[in-house]
């Protein structure tokens with residue numbers, strides 16, 4: 057069975073067209089069952105007994121995150137998502153709070169950096185928003201910040217950033233590189249040698265909502281000072297135990313762990329290659345739809361395609377029309393996603409590995425109809 061067939065046959069039948077994996081992919085039947093099964097087990101034996109029984113599954117989930125990030129599994133912390141992971145990390149940051157990131161940084165990340173008292177400066181990028189590695193190396197060497205933060209793949213634009221090259225630069229300079237892999241995990245190679253990598257379950261890994269992970273290099277973990285419990289209380293907990301402290305939806309972690317296992321079983325490199333191919337097909341199919349411009353280069357190795365209106369179309373209305381009239385899910389992304397880069401709202405199209413050429417042609421036709429009607 058091909059990867060596409062395997063993906064599709066393992067899921068509930070889709071109502072319409074699902075072109076929205078960058079927002080939330082479709083979970084597999086096995087993941088849905090594992091999540092429900094854990095809730096059932098909690099009712100049968102008690103929530104805390106069920107938690108002990110689920111420990112090996114969660115350990116396997118951590119090991120899978122470790123495999124995808126190149127960081128050790130005993131330094132993987134489950135979170136409620138990517139934003140929570142960044143907040144946990146930055147609120148535990150020792151010493152100076154200065155940070156460099158791209159001008160196209162994700163708006164909610166900028167809010168978390170500001171809320172944690174980080175002074176943010178911009179890394180050099182080209183006109184498309186791609187990091188200029190050589191210029192960044194010079195800038196970082198001249199005046200190194202405490203943290204370099206890179207969103208490996210953005211929410212508002214499907215550019216694969218040169219994460220591995222920046223990781224090399226940061227390692228040479230002894231600066232911690234933190235990678236937002238919310239769109240990167242399950243999509244791009246995120247084992248690049250960063251000090252920390254974090255991501256989310258529901259996007260390309262197709263796990264449940266409300267869960268994510270933070271993986272930290274031991275050298276960095278050792279320096280962190282998690283807020284809770286207050287460090288001066290001297291409670292004998294490791295940094296990872298402190299970071300993971302608190303009530304959680306264990307069923308969601310179980311489902312996420314299973315989704316990670318499915319991804320590893322499918323073959324991360326195979327999935328990456330297929331997503332790159334699907335992205336190319338999408339951009340080819342949409343290249344000539346009147347009133348829109350495809351933002352990404354045709355061959356960008358990602359399955360995120362964004363469309364900028366060239367003739368006054370309103371992406372928000374077009375999205376709503378596509379759902380109401382055709383059962384097609386896409387995303388409307390406004391400037392708040394990347395407040396220092398996005399000048400006009402865009403329509404985002406993000407199919408997964410099961411996308412077929414005829415479906416993308418069908419979408420191009422529907423987009424033309426939506427543009428005329430909305």
Ligand SMILES: *Cc1c(COP(=O)(O)O)cnc(C)c1O
Pocket residue numbers: 136137138139140162165207209210211236238239255256257267268
């Ligand atoms: C979705 C997204 C996030 C936030 O993920 P949550 O799990 O909702 O917190 C962070 N960064 C990027 C680039 C995203 O696309």
